[in-house]
Amino acid sequence: MIKAGIIGATGYAGQELVRILLQHREAEIIWYGSKSYIDKKYYEVFQNMFQLVDADCMADNMEELADRADVIFTATPQGFCASLINEKILSKVRVIDLSADFRIKNVNTYEEWYGIEHRSPDFIEEAVYGLCEINRERIRKARLVANPGCYPTCSILSVYPLLKEGILEPDSIIIDAKSGTSGGGRSAKVNNLYCEVNENIKAYGVAKHRHTPEIEEQLSYAARENIYLNFTPHLVPMNRGILVTCYSNLLKEVTYEEVKAIYDKYYKNEYFIRVLDKGICPETRWVEGSNFVDVNFVIDKRTNRIIIMGAMDNLIKGAAGQAVQNMNLLFDLKETEGLQAVPMFP
Numbered sequence: 001m002i003k004a005g006i007i008g009a010t011g012y013a014g015q016e017l018v019r020i021l022l023q024h025r026e027a028e029i030i031w032y033g034s035k036s037y038i039d040k041k042y043y044e045v046f047q048n049m050f051q052l053v054d055a056d057c058m059a060d061n062m063e064e065l066a067d068r069a070d071v072i073f074t075a076t077p078q079g080f081c082a083s084l085i086n087e088k089i090l091s092k093v094r095v096i097d098l099s100a101d102f103r104i105k106n107v108n109t110y111e112e113w114y115g116i117e118h119r120s121p122d123f124i125e126e127a128v129y130g131l132c133e134i135n136r137e138r139i140r141k142a143r144l145v146a147n148p149g150c151y152p153t154c155s156i157l158s159v160y161p162l163l164k165e166g167i168l169e170p171d172s173i174i175i176d177a178k179s180g181t182s183g184g185g186r187s188a189k190v191n192n193l194y195c196e197v198n199e200n201i202k203a204y205g206v207a208k209h210r211h212t213p214e215i216e217e218q219l220s221y222a223a224r225e226n227i228y229l230n231f232t233p234h235l236v237p238m239n240r241g242i243l244v245t246c247y248s249n250l251l252k253e254v255t256y257e258e259v260k261a262i263y264d265k266y267y268k269n270e271y272f273i274r275v276l277d278k279g280i281c282p283e284t285r286w287v288e289g290s291n292f293v294d295v296n297f298v299i300d301k302r303t304n305r306i307i308i309m310g311a312m313d314n315l316i317k318g319a320a321g322q323a324v325q326n327m328n329l330l331f332d333l334k335e336t337e338g339l340q341a342v343p344m345f346p
């Protein structure tokens with residue numbers, strides 16, 4: 001059994017890691033890390049774990065955890081993992097960081113967009129961006145995995161094949177995204193209060209959201225040139241789910257069948273990416289509770305643009321599910337182990 005420690009088990013992403021790992025046949029959780037609930041029973045924080053988890057919440061201690069665990073998940077705020085990671089830890093244990101600390105290769109870009117100093121720049125180069133469908137082989141050998149952001153996962157997977165195959169005009173991409181409020185985490189924030197969110201929809205982080213450089217960097221690798229794009233997220237009154245709608249000019253005239261063939265080339269054998277039937281638009285409710293990303297596109301001949309849509313559950317494929325998918329790769333397990341939950345509805 002793989003021994004997993006979770007630092008930040010009492011957050012939204014962390015509790016989803018717990019839920020997934022409890023159903024994983026090859027892993028056991030040995031550490032329920034927390035800052036605010038130390039020594040409290042984990043099930044007292046999340047009653048859905050009553051009679052399922054008897055463990056207490058424990059203070060974060062990466063050094064001790066490195067001696068006891070095979071893998072550590074850090075589902076903690078930005079800057080936390082980078083402030084603790086060191087060579088000694090990485091020589092003993094694999095680390096999957098759900099924060100953005102190791103996602104962006106240029107440390108100046110990270111510090112500029114996140115507004116914090118990076119405390120472990122020496123490990124940025126080594127970290128592997130954990131987008132499983134794209135970086136699978138590199139992830140297998142990694143010691144440190146940078147689990148991708150929620151919006152970036154949905155945006156990159158939706159657009160990647162078409163950029164890679166050179167049918168999109170790189171500088172014309174616009175990504176309009178919507179997220180449920182669990183994307184903002186569990187700690188109280190005025191913007192996420194019920195009265196602020198309910199019966200409302202609002203854009204935020206316009207032209208300055210920190211996921212912009214992450215999406216740009218990964219799509220630049222696909223396009224083999226620097227990409228600059230517009231990314232506008234919106235907060236919508238639902239618990240979970242992300243929907244992205246991406247617009248791009250087409251570089252040449254293409255048919256539905258040609259574009260579909262490109263998606264099939266990249267995703268036909270990808271269990272977690274479902275390219276939907278012609279004319280069906282992805283919806284968050286059809287992926288909720290699962291590790292699936294649903295993708296589809298429409299060619300608008302009138303404007304010579306393509307509209308690409310993607311939907312996924314921000315807490316699963318956008319966070320904990322993808323983190324477990326990464327763990328499966330690191331330990332040479334079946335990639336779908338623990339992740340075969342069928343989407344729930346309603």
Ligand SMILES: NC(=O)C1=CN([C@@H]2O[C@H](COP(=O)(O)OP(=O)(O)OC[C@H]3O[C@@H](n4cnc5c(N)ncnc54)[C@H](OP(=O)(O)O)[C@@H]3O)[C@@H](O)[C@H]2O)C=CC1
Pocket residue numbers: 007008009010011012013014033034035036037060074075076077078080098099100148149150182183184185186187314315318319
């Ligand atoms: N929510 C989402 O959809 C996604 C989140 N992420 C990333 O995952 C990470 C966690 O996010 P999320 O679960 O939403 O956040 P939450 O605010 O819900 O949870 C944060 C967790 O970190 C713990 N924590 C905070 N400070 C410390 C500290 N100093 N030492 C130890 N533990 C600490 C908290 O403990 P306690 O509760 O005990 O205070 C809590 O368990 C973030 O980096 C986020 O960007 C990535 C993709 C999607």
Ligand SMILES: CC(=O)N[C@@H](CCC(=O)OP(=O)(O)O)C(=O)O
Pocket residue numbers: 098099100148149150151179180181182183184185211233235
């Ligand atoms: C709705 C909402 O507030 N979403 C969060 C997504 C943050 C997140 O999950 O951060 P990482 O993916 O970078 O870790 C936000 O926009 O900041």
